[in-house]
Amino acid sequence: MWNTRIEAALLEQKAKDRYRRRPVCQTANASYKMQVEGKSYLNFSSNDYLGLAHHPLMIEAASRGAKEYGVGSGGSPHVTGYSDPLVRLEERLASWLGYDAAIVYPSGFTANQAAIKLLIEKGDVMIADRLSHASLLEAAMFSPGRLYRFKHNDPLSLESYLEKEVKSNVIPSATPSAMPPDGNLHENAGKLVITEGIFSMDGDSAPLPEIARITQKYGATLMVDDAHGVGFWGSEGRGTCDHYGIKPDILVVTFGKAFGCSGAALLLSKTFAEYFVQFSRPLIYSTAIPPMQAETLLTAIDLIASQEGDERRMRLAANIRYFRESIAHNIGDKIGLLDSISPIQPLIIGEDAAALAVSAQLKDAGIWVSAIRPPTVPPHTARLRVTITADHDEAMIDQFIARLAAVSGEQ
Numbered sequence: 001m002w003n004t005r006i007e008a009a010l011l012e013q014k015a016k017d018r019y020r021r022r023p024v025c026q027t028a029n030a031s032y033k034m035q036v037e038g039k040s041y042l043n044f045s046s047n048d049y050l051g052l053a054h055h056p057l058m059i060e061a062a063s064r065g066a067k068e069y070g071v072g073s074g075g076s077p078h079v080t081g082y083s084d085p086l087v088r089l090e091e092r093l094a095s096w097l098g099y100d101a102a103i104v105y106p107s108g109f110t111a112n113q114a115a116i117k118l119l120i121e122k123g124d125v126m127i128a129d130r131l132s133h134a135s136l137l138e139a140a141m142f143s144p145g146r147l148y149r150f151k152h153n154d155p156l157s158l159e160s161y162l163e164k165e166v167k168s169n170v171i172p173s174a175t176p177s178a179m180p181p182d183g184n185l186h187e188n189a190g191k192l193v194i195t196e197g198i199f200s201m202d203g204d205s206a207p208l209p210e211i212a213r214i215t216q217k218y219g220a221t222l223m224v225d226d227a228h229g230v231g232f233w234g235s236e237g238r239g240t241c242d243h244y245g246i247k248p249d250i251l252v253v254t255f256g257k258a259f260g261c262s263g264a265a266l267l268l269s270k271t272f273a274e275y276f277v278q279f280s281r282p283l284i285y286s287t288a289i290p291p292m293q294a295e296t297l298l299t300a301i302d303l304i305a306s307q308e309g310d311e312r313r314m315r316l317a318a319n320i321r322y323f324r325e326s327i328a329h330n331i332g333d334k335i336g337l338l339d340s341i342s343p344i345q346p347l348i349i350g351e352d353a354a355a356l357a358v359s360a361q362l363k364d365a366g367i368w369v370s371a372i373r374p375p376t377v378p379p380h381t382a383r384l385r386v387t388i389t390a391d392h393d394e395a396m397i398d399q400f401i402a403r404l405a406a407v408s409g410e411q
């Protein structure tokens, strides 16, 4: 039974040019170069935007942490896994980002699932940007609440859903015995607005001041996943919310991108944090991150918030500018470069097969840039998800764009 179903799914995946592979990346990868099957590439697909994954101070922190604490935490934070470096990491994150508390999870995927899973009960609603990350939308779909997806970066669309919710609440309070169809009174319904700081597949930033204003107007709660903004934007790299001067109720930061490591944290009020410590099952029933990882992440924050961090952000911004100008100059509108200020610079190709073909031709020429296909992005918007890092230089960008110009000329 399973075999038949699986074979059909795999065949369909192949027929649609959506078959996924996991390339084996070999030694000495860095944010700007990589080796796959013995061949070297310029890397234009890394999320290690500041080039911290190979930073000597990060490696030193990891080794120091391993020597002092071993390589594993030994248990859930509620048993034996809440190590001294992990406590310091949570305190540092909270004070750096201006929250009462931070709670660290093993990954951003888990942190997002944990937040939605714990907060959303039957009768609650979630209103999420429709391009939100899979970890957010999947948790929302599996939760007992109702999910609306507002138009991407469109505050008016968000407001129309909130308005509808508020109107539907008026009826039960006018006639107290009336129950909405799902059997719950809506009066105390939680309303959770979900968006990202910088969108992972488009690289654009959310209009957070407008979204925050509307969220507040309707008494809703705002959750912002800033996986791609923190480290890159804002003062000391505090991220998109800092850049726009807003403070969401729940801020998600992840450590697999600009932090050059892995893990994630929820930034919360004291009350929310207490609730999570008591009831968040992905926290309670999962092994805490190793102390050596917490040590490494403390060093990542030191670097991000330092003058060196500013210098890396400046190099990154200069590279992004150079990339965009060179594309405009050498390729023009033959390939659709999305309007993005971030390290994520997507080139829209359209059909899946065409995107794969361009990516394969670039690979032949020693340039690694992944084709991103549906369902990760909407149909007919398959793209090259180019990422720029602080470690690229103009010569590398020139080489990439020269090849891309040649390839797109042949298309």
Ligand SMILES: *Cc1c(COP(=O)(O)O)cnc(C)c1O
Pocket (backbone or CB within 6 Å): 106, 107, 108, 109, 110, 112, 133, 135, 196, 200, 225, 227, 228, 254, 255, 256, 262, 263, 264
């Ligand atoms: C990468 C990413 C995540 C997942 O974080 P991991 O730590 O890699 O699990 C969540 N949200 C967004 C927007 C992301 O880009």
